[in-house]
Amino acid sequence: MSQRDREIILHDVCLRDGMHPKRHQISLEQMVRIAAGLDAAGVPFIEVTHGDGLGGASVNYGFPAHSDEDYLKAVVPQMKRACISALLLPGIGTVDHLRMAHACGVGSIRVATHCTEADVSEQHIALSRKLELDTVGFLMMAHMTSPEAFARQAKLMESYGANCVYCTDSAGYMLPEDVSARIGAARAILEPSTEIGFHGHHNMAMGVANSLAAIEAGATRIDGSAAGLGAGAGNTPLEVFNAVCMRMGIHTGVDVFKLMDVAEDLVVPIMDRPISLNRDSLILGYAGVYSSFLLFAQRASAKYGVPTADILVEMGNRKAVGGQEDLIEEVAIGLVSAREESNRHTGRRHHSTAGQDVA
Amino acid sequence: MERVPCALIGSGNIGTDLLYKALRSRWLQPVWMVGIDLASEGLARARGAGLKTSANGLDGLLPYLAQDGVRLAFDATSAYVHARHAAALRQHGVAVVDLTPAAIGPYCVPPVNLAEHVGRGEMNVNMVSCGGQATIPIVAAISRVQPVEYAEIIATVASKSAGPGTRKNIDEFTRTTASGIERVGGAKRGKAIIILNPAEPPLMMRDTVHCLLEGDPKQKEIVASIRAMITEVQKYVPGYALKNGPLFDGQRVSVFLEVAGLGDFLPKYAGNLDIMTAAALRTGEMLAEEIASGRFDPKSPVAPAAESQS
Numbered sequence: 001m002s003q004r005d006r007e008i009i010l011h012d013v014c015l016r017d018g019m020h021p022k023r024h025q026i027s028l029e030q031m032v033r034i035a036a037g038l039d040a041a042g043v044p045f046i047e048v049t050h051g052d053g054l055g056g057a058s059v060n061y062g063f064p065a066h067s068d069e070d071y072l073k074a075v076v077p078q079m080k081r082a083c084i085s086a087l088l089l090p091g092i093g094t095v096d097h098l099r100m101a102h103a104c105g106v107g108s109i110r111v112a113t114h115c116t117e118a119d120v121s122e123q124h125i126a127l128s129r130k131l132e133l134d135t136v137g138f139l140m141m142a143h144m145t146s147p148e149a150f151a152r153q154a155k156l157m158e159s160y161g162a163n164c165v166y167c168t169d170s171a172g173y174m175l176p177e178d179v180s181a182r183i184g185a186a187r188a189i190l191e192p193s194t195e196i197g198f199h200g201h202h203n204m205a206m207g208v209a210n211s212l213a214a215i216e217a218g219a220t221r222i223d224g225s226a227a228g229l230g231a232g233a234g235n236t237p238l239e240v241f242n243a244v245c246m247r248m249g250i251h252t253g254v255d256v257f258k259l260m261d262v263a264e265d266l267v268v269p270i271m272d273r274p275i276s277l278n279r280d281s282l283i284l285g286y287a288g289v290y291s292s293f294l295l296f297a298q299r300a301s302a303k304y305g306v307p308t309a310d311i312l313v314e315m316g317n318r319k320a321v322g323g324q325e326d327l328i329e330e331v332a333i334g335l336v337s338a339r340e341e342s343n344r345h346t347g348r349r350h351h352s353t354a355g356q357d358v359a
Numbered sequence: 360m361e362r363v364p365c366a367l368i369g370s371g372n373i374g375t376d377l378l379y380k381a382l383r384s385r386w387l388q389p390v391w392m393v394g395i396d397l398a399s400e401g402l403a404r405a406r407g408a409g410l411k412t413s414a415n416g417l418d419g420l421l422p423y424l425a426q427d428g429v430r431l432a433f434d435a436t437s438a439y440v441h442a443r444h445a446a447a448l449r450q451h452g453v454a455v456v457d458l459t460p461a462a463i464g465p466y467c468v469p470p471v472n473l474a475e476h477v478g479r480g481e482m483n484v485n486m487v488s489c490g491g492q493a494t495i496p497i498v499a500a501i502s503r504v505q506p507v508e509y510a511e512i513i514a515t516v517a518s519k520s521a522g523p524g525t526r527k528n529i530d531e532f533t534r535t536t537a538s539g540i541e542r543v544g545g546a547k548r549g550k551a552i553i554i555l556n557p558a559e560p561p562l563m564m565r566d567t568v569h570c571l572l573e574g575d576p577k578q579k580e581i582v583a584s585i586r587a588m589i590t591e592v593q594k595y596v597p598g599y600a601l602k603n604g605p606l607f608d609g610q611r612v613s614v615f616l617e618v619a620g621l622g623d624f625l626p627k628y629a630g631n632l633d634i635m636t637a638a639a640l641r642t643g644e645m646l647a648e649e650i651a652s653g654r655f656d657p658k659s660p661v662a663p664a665a666e667s668q669s
Contacts, residue, residue, distance in 0.1 A: 058511055058550055058552065059509075059511050059569040059571070059611065059613075060511060060513050060552060060567070060569070090529045090530070091529055091532075091533065091552060091553040091554055091555070092533075092552050094530040094533055094534060095530055096530075096534075114555065114556075114557065116518065116557045117518060117526075117555045117557065119523070119526045119527075120526045120529045120555065122526075122527060123527070123529070123530055124530075144557075318558070318562075319556065319558035319562075320556070321554065321555075321556050321557070321558075323513075323552070323554045324515060324554055324556070326513045326515075326565075326567035326615075327515070327565070329603075329606070329613070329615075330602065330603050330615050333603050
């Protein structure tokens, strides 16, 4: 089905999701420069602050170079057209953070919960709506629930006051048919005035394809990151998706060439290492693991001498949800003890085999 | 000594779990449970145990407080509702152990500061939060060895163990827990994070405590202090266990805990219920002992300052 002449709203998250691979160390100057570039390219929404959203500064997720307030105060006044958004995960951030962000002039609040826990977002969504902000419900790890259950959770967020609900593929696990099923189910029961969005990760290289499936199923907002800068193998590369839209006749209002330049000239140079699809990020997608666990698993791997892949797979086995970074070190310790245990057994077996050989 | 008649307000997960523990108490006699849902399982179980019940909330209980001799109540509703309850109960001369994160009264984390509450005649004592009850003892165990600049806790609980009250009050959880970490735990700054995990079978409550110390950790003393504190908590929550740690990394100390419940109402995974209800029960029993011995009369509470002057 042709999507020609559809209008799609792009939302860049390289200055929020991109904080994960940057260990939350993007400088104020870099943030302002990149946001201004995105604004000049015509990107209508730009998200900034800590990778885990407002109030994310912690031992658990990492302390950022600057406070949420400092980032917002630096970026918001520099925007000519773009609306700045902030992410808020109930359980990490509170309505106090939301009020602070509002006072700093954000135009959009995205309240994120695990895909089955929408009812913890009522306070935050209701306040955001009351403050007349663009109010988005953000259902994370959407692959972990059925399309029908996903739609019911979206409906809850709508009932609290969300004017848009996102299907968020935090693990980069979903395939296009998974995206279509969830967004289709939500579209069928949400009010026609409620928008639907899709946030992809590129761990299985499906970011662009999944975003197209989302549009076809009724989504009107798509997240991506310039140069893909985001957790795991990064987000849907926004400049690529924008170019694809242009070829398909989908209107985004974003300048293809200017966005390419922002990605290549401003975002790529700040990367600590290339955002790429490698073994570790592929495992995130394959095993359905929260993308921002990647760096934590790599650090635990270096500290405890167990493979990153084993840690990530075990996080998947334990059905860890977003925010459970504190489980990673424990999982690594558990793998070390399991290995020692198995070495002891192997040692014993080895011993007895040797004995049999002699006999 | 006679058991002190008490009432349970709220018939959700926490109130119902508390019911079972209160029925076993030698200081407390639960006589009433009120809720707002006629069909709630908690109210049905309370009736089965011989309690009087009402589905009209606190209003259903107030007219009977005097005739049934209720001197003590446990409020397991929600922070919003508790503010109203607190005033009404005070007016009726009923002391209250508050299990919501409303934080109107002083915080009580029994192994850390129960003794401080004895003899104070407090009409309202707050139990912080489940995450607070599980982690503040550890922060206190570290801060009694050396100053804690910053303490952060991450509580992960099974979705099934977090009822609608907890969910509506999620901000109150993070705020109240953070302030309990400071005021009772002794950290200069506190932060609390809560994660709900819907995995099946449900996961056991997990708690991580990170403390950033001033100066290098006195490792031996910290380890000994934490072990002693865990033994104290285990006296009333046998399923409270150190899973890993303490891990020392520079000036950071990290402790990983798991809390299994007794399985009174929800199964054992819901250690977050038990640690809250067991702590509330212990606090309620202390108040009951004071009431039974005549040292504390909720009908005419005496301000501690005035008492010491007399």
